[in-house]
Amino acid sequence: MTLLKRMYDWIDVRLGARELVDKELFGYLLPRNINVWYSMGSILLFIFAFQVVTGILLLIFYVPDSEKAFGSVTHIMNNVPFGWLIRMCHVVGSNMMVLVLLFHMISVLFMGSYKRPRELNWLTGFIIFNLVMGISLTGYLLPWSQLSFWATTVATNSVGTIPVIGQYLVEFLRGGKLVGPATLGRFYALHVAVIPLTIAALVGLHLFLLERIGVSTPPFGLKDTKNNWQSDKFRYEGHPDGIPFFPNYALQDMTSIAVYLAFFLAIVFFDPYLFFPKDAFIAANPYQTPAHIKPEWYFLANYQTLKIFPSEFLGLAVQGVAMTFLALLPFIDRGNERHPLKRPLFMACSVGGILLWIGLMIWGHYS
Amino acid sequence: MKTDRYTPTSRGWGLYCLVLLLLLAICPAPSQAAEPAEIVCIQCHSALPDKLGEPVKLWKGSIHAENGIACNGCHGGDPKDAANAMSPQRGFLGAPKEKDIPAFCGRCHVGVLKDYLASAHGMALGKGGPTCVTCHSNHLVVKASLDLINEKSCTRCHSFERAQTIKSAMQQTENLIIATDTKIGSFKSQGVDTDRLEKGLFALRNRFHSLFHEVNVAKVRDESTQIMGELKKLDGELQGIEEARGKRKIAGAVAVAAALLAAMLLYLLKKTYD
Numbered sequence: 149m150t151l152l153k154r155m156y157d158w159i160d161v162r163l164g165a166r167e168l169v170d171k172e173l174f175g176y177l178l179p180r181n182i183n184v185w186y187s188m189g190s191i192l193l194f195i196f197a198f199q200v201v202t203g204i205l206l207l208i209f210y211v212p213d214s215e216k217a218f219g220s221v222t223h224i225m226n227n228v229p230f231g232w233l234i235r236m237c238h239v240v241g242s243n244m245m246v247l248v249l250l251f252h253m254i255s256v257l258f259m260g261s262y263k264r265p266r267e268l269n270w271l272t273g274f275i276i277f278n279l280v281m282g283i284s285l286t287g288y289l290l291p292w293s294q295l296s297f298w299a300t301t302v303a304t305n306s307v308g309t310i311p312v313i314g315q316y317l318v319e320f321l322r323g324g325k326l327v328g329p330a331t332l333g334r335f336y337a338l339h340v341a342v343i344p345l346t347i348a349a350l351v352g353l354h355l356f357l358l359e360r361i362g363v364s365t366p367p368f369g370l371k372d373t374k375n376n377w378q379s380d381k382f383r384y385e386g387h388p389d390g391i392p393f394f395p396n397y398a399l400q401d402m403t404s405i406a407v408y409l410a411f412f413l414a415i416v417f418f419d420p421y422l423f424f425p426k427d428a429f430i431a432a433n434p435y436q437t438p439a440h441i442k443p444e445w446y447f448l449a450n451y452q453t454l455k456i457f458p459s460e461f462l463g464l465a466v467q468g469v470a471m472t473f474l475a476l477l478p479f480i481d482r483g484n485e486r487h488p489l490k491r492p493l494f495m496a497c498s499v500g501g502i503l504l505w506i507g508l509m510i511w512g513h514y515s
Numbered sequence: 516m517k518t519d520r521y522t523p524t525s526r527g528w529g530l531y532c533l534v535l536l537l538l539l540a541i542c543p544a545p546s547q548a549a550e551p552a553e554i555v556c557i558q559c560h561s562a563l564p565d566k567l568g569e570p571v572k573l574w575k576g577s578i579h580a581e582n583g584i585a586c587n588g589c590h591g592g593d594p595k596d597a598a599n600a601m602s603p604q605r606g607f608l609g610a611p612k613e614k615d616i617p618a619f620c621g622r623c624h625v626g627v628l629k630d631y632l633a634s635a636h637g638m639a640l641g642k643g644g645p646t647c648v649t650c651h652s653n654h655l656v657v658k659a660s661l662d663l664i665n666e667k668s669c670t671r672c673h674s675f676e677r678a679q680t681i682k683s684a685m686q687q688t689e690n691l692i693i694a695t696d697t698k699i700g701s702f703k704s705q706g707v708d709t710d711r712l713e714k715g716l717f718a719l720r721n722r723f724h725s726l727f728h729e730v731n732v733a734k735v736r737d738e739s740t741q742i743m744g745e746l747k748k749l750d751g752e753l754q755g756i757e758e759a760r761g762k763r764k765i766a767g768a769v770a771v772a773a774a775l776l777a778a779m780l781l782y783l784l785k786k787t788y789d
Contacts, residue, residue, distance in 0.1 A: 222708050223708075224705070225706045225707075225708070226707065226708040227708075228704075232706070236645045286695050394783075395784075395788055396785065396788045396789070399781055399782075399784055399785035399788065400785055402781045403781040403782045403785060406775075406776075406777040406781055407775075407778045407779035408772050409774040409777075409778075410771050410775045411780060413770045413774055414766060414767070414771050416767070417763060417764055417766070417767020417768070417770065417771070418764065418767060421704075422706060423707075424706070426704045428706075429703060429705070429706045432588055436583075490775035
């Protein structure tokens with residue numbers, strides 16, 4: 149104990165560690181009515197870190213060569229000690245990341261936390277969401293299975309519907325006319341370096357914005373649920389009567405992470421094949437198109453949208469408009485009210501949008 | 516399309532664009548998933564009536580169609596050139612005469628041809644004995660199984676008694692082969708490396724299938740017993756995999772319980788601060 153205290157003192161006199169801990173942990177106050185939805189961000193941080201760790205472990209044995217990729221993944225699953233567990237964790241984790249990210253975004257939507265002055269928090273979060281979709285898509289190709297190969301073929305085909313430059317873009321994405329070794333090289337670089345580093349940088353920016361602007365107050369259990377932000381000058385939104393981050397909310401974060409872990413481990417150990425169609429374990433064969441190639445659950449709504457419209461370009465354009473609208477939501481929705489029940493138009497649009505998305509997803513699954 | 520600010524460097528910008536393009540490309544569509552174009556034989560014969568069109572319908576339900584063996588695989592010819600599709604210069608063979616059928620099929624099924632020719636059926640070739648298509652059909656060729664030995668089929672030429680005895684001797688082995696195949700398929704669809712097991716079963720199945728043309732009951736019984744022994748070894752390995760998976764689930768249950776316990780303790784601890 150004395151040794152630990154001496155070490156802490158050593159650091160303290162050099163870095164002012166005590167002051168930092170007092171300010172950022174015990175002195176960092178959060179709204180009294182903060183709820184469990186605020187811990188989604190911490191769960192996401194945990195998942196991201198877990199994905200990085202399992203990803204690095206997979207990198208030790210994975211070979212990014214179209215001749216060897218499938219074999220290396222099979223080797224990981226069957227011969228590397230706990231390789232199956234590491235891969236299952238990585239695959240299930242990637243799906244969980246999208247799911248929790250959706251919960252996080254929906255909670256931010258319904259609590260009106262995206263409103264002024266937090267437009268940039270929303271925007272960075274939205275870009276992170278898109279990058280997570282991108283990292284999932286690029287990771288899909290790496291095992292070089294039938295599923296990987298054909299899902300990537302049809303996904304990259306969609307870009308070809310863009311007028312004039314479509315075919316050029318398809319070749320740019322694939323590194324050639326067809327999905328092949330060059331595509332694997334590109335997707336590998338994106339999956340293990342470019343996208344994770346960009347996500348990490350944006351997560352840092354997202355947290356910086358959270359720290360700088362202050363945590364929003366949930367609109368529940370309050371009389372005044374209006375957004376009282378004034379645009380004349382910068383003001384930190386403090387909560388002088390709030391609860392300390394440590395230990396109070398840190399314990400909530402840890403509880404949520406433990407509940408998440410239980411759910412996550414239950415899938416990993418009992419039904420990881422929820423995320424593995426049969427074609428995921430057959431080596432890629434460019435000469436044999438599987439009968440039914442369906443994208444992952446989080447792309448099913450996009451997939452079905454493309455099928456509904458008479459042309460794929462129209463389907464892509466509609467999705468582009470919807471995504472742009474979502475990205476710019478804080479700049480479009482400039483009302484001051486934050487309580488969802490006092491925003492009937494918002495409620496109707498949001499619930500309708502979510503139901504539409506789920507409906508398209510189910511339709512896409514069974515179509 | 517989003518226009519995120521970014522300081523471009525030639526390579527970095529390209530990669531960043533790639534990320535953005537990927538975001539646009541996240542929507543797989545089935546439309547252009549390449550389906551092999553129909554060969555000219557099928558294009559023409561599908562539209563022809565009766566005897567000339569019938570083979571196409573039958574072939575579509577065959578094991579040959581399932582494995583991508585089309586008309587030209589057996590009959591030769593040029594499946595890409597309608598005008599010369601049936602030209603002998605392009606290797607078109609047409610339909611073989613009855614006595615030539617075993618050699619016609621045996622170009623691919625070399626081992627089976629050998630077994631057939633050594634069997635009582637093969638020895639009667641050209642003397643009223645059956646050819647391959649008598650039992651296996653010509654275009655609706657189904658996967659070889661014991662179902663081919665049945666009263667209706669065999670009694671066209673002789674009594675069913677001996678065939679029945681042979682079939683009974685082989686039935687248990689056949690069932691075990693099917694069960695083992697299903698188990699291997701199930702493990703394969705879960706990422707288990709079944710390559711060696713599949714090869715082992717393939718060899719045993721071939722060995723077993725060579726008995727299909729054998730009419731010596733004692734030999735069939737003896738060989739079936741040996742194959743059963745080998746199959747049981749394979750089954751033992753599969754059971755080992757099953758047991759390992761069971762252990763994983765127990766470990767999983769412990770891990771889930773530990774996480775739930777931790778969640779409960781952390782929640783109670785949080786409550787003490789509330």
